[in-house]
Amino acid sequence: xxxxxxxxxxxxxxREAFQKDPRVFLMGEDVGRYGGGFACSKGLLEEFGPERxxxxxxxESTFVGAGIGAALGGLRPIVEVMTVNFSMxxxxxxxxxxxTLRHMxxxxxxxxxxxxxATGAGRRVAxxxxxxxxxxxxxxxxIRVLTPATVQDARFMLAAALRQPDxxxxxxxxxxxxxxxxxxxxxxxxxxxxxxxxxxxxxxxLITYGGSLAKAMKAAERLAAEGTDAEVIDLRVLRPLDxxxxxxxxxxxxxxxxxxxxxxxxxxxxxxxxxxxxxxxYDLDGPVQRVCSAEVxxxxxxxxxxxxxxxxxxxxxxxxxxxxxxx
Amino acid sequence: VEKKDPIPLLTERLRDWGYxxxxxxxxxxxxxxxxxxxxxxxxxxxxxxxxxxxxKDVSTPVT
Numbered sequence: 001x002x003x004x005x006x007x008x009x010x011x012x013x014x015r016e017a018f019q020k021d022p023r024v025f026l027m028g029e030d031v032g033r034y035g036g037g038f039a040c041s042k043g044l045l046e047e048f049g050p051e052r053x054x055x056x057x058x059x060e061s062t063f064v065g066a067g068i069g070a071a072l073g074g075l076r077p078i079v080e081v082m083t084v085n086f087s088m089x090x091x092x093x094x095x096x097x098x099x100t101l102r103h104m105x106x107x108x109x110x111x112x113x114x115x116x117x118a119t120g121a122g123r124r125v126a127x128x129x130x131x132x133x134x135x136x137x138x139x140x141x142x143i144r145v146l147t148p149a150t151v152q153d154a155r156f157m158l159a160a161a162l163r164q165p166d167x168x169x170x171x172x173x174x175x176x177x178x179x180x181x182x183x184x185x186x187x188x189x190x191x192x193x194x195x196x197x198x199x200x201x202x203x204x205x206l207i208t209y210g211g212s213l214a215k216a217m218k219a220a221e222r223l224a225a226e227g228t229d230a231e232v233i234d235l236r237v238l239r240p241l242d243x244x245x246x247x248x249x250x251x252x253x254x255x256x257x258x259x260x261x262x263x264x265x266x267x268x269x270x271x272x273x274x275x276x277x278x279x280x281x282y283d284l285d286g287p288v289q290r291v292c293s294a295e296v297x298x299x300x301x302x303x304x305x306x307x308x309x310x311x312x313x314x315x316x317x318x319x320x321x322x323x324x325x326x327x
Numbered sequence: 328v329e330k331k332d333p334i335p336l337l338t339e340r341l342r343d344w345g346y347x348x349x350x351x352x353x354x355x356x357x358x359x360x361x362x363x364x365x366x367x368x369x370x371x372x373x374x375x376x377x378x379x380x381x382x383k384d385v386s387t388p389v390t
Contacts, residue, residue, distance in 0.1 A: 296385050299376075307378045 002185055006148075007177040009155035010040040010116075014078070017162055018048050021076055024162065027054040027063055028080030037082040038118055038177050064090035064115065068098050068167075071113040076162055084119040084133045084171065098167040099142035110165040114158065120173040120211045120261055121309055127297030130305070132261040134171040134210070135268030138238035143167045145238040146192055149213035151181030153236065156190040164192075173211030173261075192237055195245040201231035204319050205249040207272055208259040209235040212310055216259050219315035228323055238268060246272065247280045254285040255322050259310050264292035286325055289318050 004012070017024045026041060032055040035042030045053040056063040060081055067079040081087045087094070098111050121130035138145045144164060148154045154172065161168035198213065199220050206216040213234050220230035231249050235241070250256050256276050260269035273288040294308040329335070341347040 294381055296382050299381070301376055303375060304378065304381055307381050 001182040003180060004151060004155075004183055005177065006151050006154045006172070006179050006181065007038060007040055009151045009181075009183060010158070010172065010177075011042065011044070013155055013158035014041060014044060015047070017076075017078065017158060018044070018052060020159075021162070023074065023076040024078060025052040025054065025070075025075065026078045026080060027056050027067065029056055029058055029063075029082050029086075031055060031080050036080065038172075038174070040116075040177075041080070060086050060088075060090035061093055064093040065097070067113050067115070068093060068101075068111055071111045071167075072101070072109055076112055076114075078114045078116060078158070078162075081115060081117040083129060083131075083174070084117050085129050085131050087115075087117055087133075094137075094143070094167075094169075095140055099140050102142060102166060111167050112162075112165050113167045114161045114164075114170065115167065116158075116170045116172060118174045118177075119171040120175060121293070121298045121305060122175045122211070124300065124302050124305060126300035130298035132211075132293065134169075134238060135260070135262045135266075135271075137169050137171075138241070138268055138271070140239070143169055143239065144192065146170045147210040147236060147238055148172060149176070149210050149234050149236070150198075151179065152183050152187075153190055155183045155185075156187065157192055159189055160192040168192075171210060175211050179214075193240075193242065195233055195235045195237070195242040197231060197245070197249065198234045199230065199232040201229040201253065203229045203253055204255040204257060204323060205231045205233060205246070205253045206257050206259060206315065206319070207233045207235065207246055207249075209238065209268075210261070212259045212261055215310060215312050216315060218312045219319065222312065222316050223319055228319060230319065235272070241271070241275070243275045243279065246276065247283075250276055250280045251283045254283055255319075256284070257289045257291060257315065257318050257322065259291045259315055261293055261310060263295050264290060265295060267292050286322050289322055291315050291318050 030037055031041045032045040032053045064079055067077040070077045098113055102110050119134055120132050134145060134147060146157050148157045161170060208216045216232045220232050223230045231253055233246060233249055258269040258272045260267050262268055269290040269292055273290060276288050291310045291314050296308055298308055299305050
C-alpha cells in the first residue's frame, strides 16, 4: 500500500496515461505553466512538453469543442475544465455534440473524450464557485459520469475512463484534493461500472458519492456508538447507475438515506430514491430519506455555507428519525 | 506580468497626459486606503448573519 494525497493520485494517473499512450494529451486553463488550478498537473509540462500539456485560452466552449474534435480525429484528449462552475460555458459542446455524435451518426463515430473537473462546496468561495452539478450531467444519455471519492479511485479511474470509447466525465470534489489515503498500486485498475460498499451494516443504508462519502462514514461511526449499524454505499458511477448494489443493500437493511451535496429539488438523490421506490418498495420499513443542500446559492460566510451543506450531524439526525419511527 | 498590470499602466498614462500629478495621486491613494480601512473595521465589528437567514434573498418577494 502506498500513502498519497488525492491530488497526487490524480497526478500519478495523468503521468501514467501519458507514458502508456502517445495519443493522450491534457489541455485546459492553467494546466501547463501554472500546474493546474488545483495543482494536479504540476510538473507534467516539464516532463512531457507543451505538445501534450497544453494551456488553453479562457474559453471552455472552445477547448471542450477542440477536445471533441481531437477525439474524433483519433487522439485521446483529457480536457480539464477547472471547475464544474465554468463547465456551464461548455454545455452546448458537451450536451449537443459529445453526447450525441455516436447516436446521430448512426454509430459511425465515437467520441473517446475524457473531461475532468472539480466540483462541490466547502472552500468559502461563494455561490459562483461552489456548485455541485454532477447530477445534471448524470441526466444525459451518451456520457459516463464518474465521482471518485477515494484516493484509490482517483488513482485508477482515469485509466479506465481512457479505455472507454465514449465521453467520460470525472468529477473531483474540491475538498478531497488534500486528503490522504492508501493506494494499492498492484491493482493497476478499478472498474467504472459498480458502486462499492465502503462499510458493512445491517440497520440502514447510507447511499452517497464523492465529497459526501467521508461525511457518511463519520456519521456511520457515530451511529455505531449508539447501536445503529449503518452500511455505506459509494455510488462511484452516477451514469450508468449501478442500482442493483443499492437494492441489494436496502433488501438487507430495510432503510435508506441518500446523501447528495446537490440541491434537494431535482437532485441525483431524487433519482436514487425513485429507483429504490420503483424496485425495492416492499423491502422498506420506512420512507427513503434525503440529506441534500439547502435551496440557496451556496453562501460565502463559513457558518452559513456549513448550514447549507449536508453535515455529519444532519445525516445522524435523519437516521435517528428513520430508525426510531419504525424501530 | 506587472508590466501589463492595467492599474499602474493607466496611472502612468494619466500622468503622461497631465491629468494626474504625484500630490493628487498620493491624496487619492490615502483616501481609498482610509475608506477600505473603515469598511474593514465596520465589517469586523458587525455580527454574523443569523443562520435563520440562510434562505433569505433567494427570490424577490412579490408584494
